[in-house]
Amino acid sequence: MKQTEKKGISIFALAMLNVVAVVSLRGLPAEAEYGLSSIFYYIFAAIVFLVPVSLVAAELATGWSEKGGVFRWVGEAFGPKLALIAIFMLWIEVTVWFPTALTFGSVSLAFMGPNQTWDQSLSENKFFVLAIVLAIYWLATFVALRGTEAFAKLAKWGGLIGTVIPGVILIVLGFSYLFAGNTPQIELAWKDVIPDFSNFNNVVLAASIFLFYAGMEMNAIHVKEVDNAPRNYPIAIGIAALGTVLVFVLGTLAIAFVIPQSEINLTQSLLVAYHDMFVWAGIGWAAPVMAACLALGVLAGVVGWVAGPSSALLVVAKGGYLPRFWQQTNKHGMATHIMMAQALLVTLISTVFVVLPSVQAAYQILSQLTIVLYLIMYLMMFAAAIYLRYSQPNRPRPYKIPGGSLGMWLIAGLGFIGSLTAFLFSFIPPSQIAVGSPETFVAILVILTIVFVSIPLLIYKARKPHWRDPEVTDFAPFTWEIEDKHPGVINPSDKVTHTLHQPN
Template sequence: MNSTNNTQAKKKGISIFALAMLNIVAVVSLRGLPAEAEYGLSSIFYYIFAAIVFLVPVSLVAAELATGWSEKGGVFRWVGEAFGPRLALVAIFMLWIEVTVWFPTALTFGSVSLAFMGPHQSWDQALSQNKFFVLGIVLAIYWLATFIALRGTAAFSKVAKWGGLIGTVIPGIVLIVLGFSYLFFSGRPPQVQLSWHDVIPDFSNFNNVVLAASIFLFYAGMEMNAIHVKEVDDAPRNYPIAIAIAAIGTVCVFVLGTLAIAFVIPQKDINLTQSLLVAYDDMFAWAGISWAAPIMAACLALGVLAGVVGWVAGPSSALLVVAKGGYLPRFFQYTNKHGMATHIMMVQAFLVTIISVVFVVLPSVQAAYQILSQLTVVLYLIMYLLMFAAAIHLRYSQPNRPRPYKIPGGDMGMWIIAGVGFSGSLLAFVFSFIPPSQIAVGSPEEYVGFLVVLTVIFVSVPLFIYKARQPHWKDPAVTDFAPFTWEIENVHPGVINPSDKVTHTLNQ
């Protein structure tokens, strides 16, 4: 008895610092830093603005939703409780398809990293601009990541853990340390104006805010760790503190890493796919350790593989849960002996292969990179818009639902936090359709048309699937996919439910 009590007494929840670090590692990526280095010191403003109107609201809103509706389904569950399964299917499909579109852009960075393992920078740059080299490496890394993910949780979690450390954390530290050492000790002038007046963007030039919309994607993914709020001691007090630490830490990594690139690469020479590697090359050459550049390129490529492995498995597994609930045909419910969503992953692999071929037909690798990056932002923001709206709606339709973590300030607090997140997401969504003047993307009309048409297509797919659903799609062997609260009570979504019980206990 005493032993049991001692064990229970020693058992502790996740600490504030541990949760903060968990969120920082989940969100931080070096891949997109060159895009914001275009802005020099004004990137500081954009990073802080996006953190306030997006990162913090996503973290707090997702924490309330994840603890209040912890049944399987994630964002599908949250949106479905508020608005019904049609929009819920749109939300979860946006999460899956935006990752599918994101893979070629992330892997383009991986291919460039491998190109920079060569003997000479000019040779490396030429190879990284070769569309067929990029396409070949993109597909090779992606299919390797898919193979690893299909081996199950144990396999891909190891790759994600060590690849994240070696390919993101260590390179990030090296970039910041070398960048600021270059600034203070090289004796060379920085390639960016160091005046506090430059921190505030020139809003008279509308084009200055267009490319900055991509910063919102930098902060995406914080909702994935919201479920851990239940493991935090004194969550109402400690969770917001952890989120504040994570937000500040994430902003610092992004700001310092972006400035490190801006110190070394002239603004006119910044390339979205190459500049991070060029910056490493230049800083290593200045420090007299040029031999380290290929090693760093290999580390960054490993980091890309680690990130892709995790994102291949995560959204596909979430979509599998929804499929087995009867919202996708039986074909998509097939799993292998490791419990992985084999058919969903294979369909995704086919789509990634097709999308990757776009690199061959667009004006340049950089143009394809920008267009696909913006499409990813658009699709992801649709999911976030639905999530923020659902959080507000559920405060009224299920007011007594137990919420282990609840955004403080009552309904007004929810309106402020989720309202700011919704408004910021909507603003970034609109800006994402405007071609950035800093990057050659071919015809502006074709750029906008490409984004609009693909967005309409991808949003229409889940709507058509929902309309075509059949009763036999639901797997009778699935017993742990709880029905929605309004289904149990035989009412429509949005009807006020006064119950103070969680969903799975309502029909007991």
């Protein structure tokens, strides 16, 4: 009994897993370009995206806690074809995202040197960036293959050392710099909080802020491992959401106080800000130490993202939706073939850094592709949450968005509209960043989106009965399967799926 309790994930551990999954300091320079108006974008995106994601994921995860995560939720509402698209989008978007996250890790390592000019030059070297990206990713994969206990510990302590503490230091130093009487690099006037909406490019680049808030639903796959999940899961999500907004808003302003807008670089400015702040505080020696901490934070975040979506896809594979080859696991129960395939894809995608005009260009195009793919999954999740209120009205939901159907429409509907808006804007190249030909930029996004959406459709069409692992007894069928109905048909039952399904 004691061993079982020891394995349970506490509120703090789950909140930290979500903070590590969601909070990344690497994106702050992109929003620092907006100065005080970044406050508006962060709060707006939190209202129309972060809060809806957090509340909807809490209801879905506690109401449909059977294995599968977003695959389960979308499948209950719309059937397995769309569910497979949703879970594949989660897996493939993170595969595309890894090089952008790891670029920041490589820049952090470059800034561990004693000379900032040399450090900046090294961080702009494409081959150095590529080598470090691949080294960190393969190390993260090795750690993730050692099982949940290994990556949970790294996520917990790596997130604390590499994300939370650096975030607090950034905020404290940035505001200390301001309160000490130094002239900030931005104007501090309340009128500047409201963006200039006449400049369409501001809205386009600001759409990337949605990616900052993505990931709050990722750890829903571990809901059964949470102590007292109906109570603790929503609490942990709430803590993580509030902490995320505060770190992003205050951290972005700290950078904007120190770095002139014209000198902001998407991959370097955070490290430059730390260096300048530490020199100002008389502790310049701390800059390389902070760079090492940030690199550790990147590793911790990547390990969680390697393990989470791959574990979710493994569950779906064993349920009969992917060939048996992709169901291979090691002694720790980790999806070896899925994770190795992902590692090879990350290696291939990372070579984009050598092809595109600059590291910044590669960073931006991969970031926007990640947003597009991820938002497809979110659009499905929000739609499923609304539809399930009608198709399974009596399903027990330990956590339920208040306000009845109207409350669900307001919260999930707001999230759907916000996600759809950001999705459309993500196909427009921002003029602030040189990405080569705008036509080529858009063409790459459109073609890759079509390709990645088509893959799960082709897999579903080719599925075979023998794909289902006969030894799997904990992957419950959908409610409509048990009752021999079609997806979306109204089910008045108040039984949860696992009580209806009794495996032989």
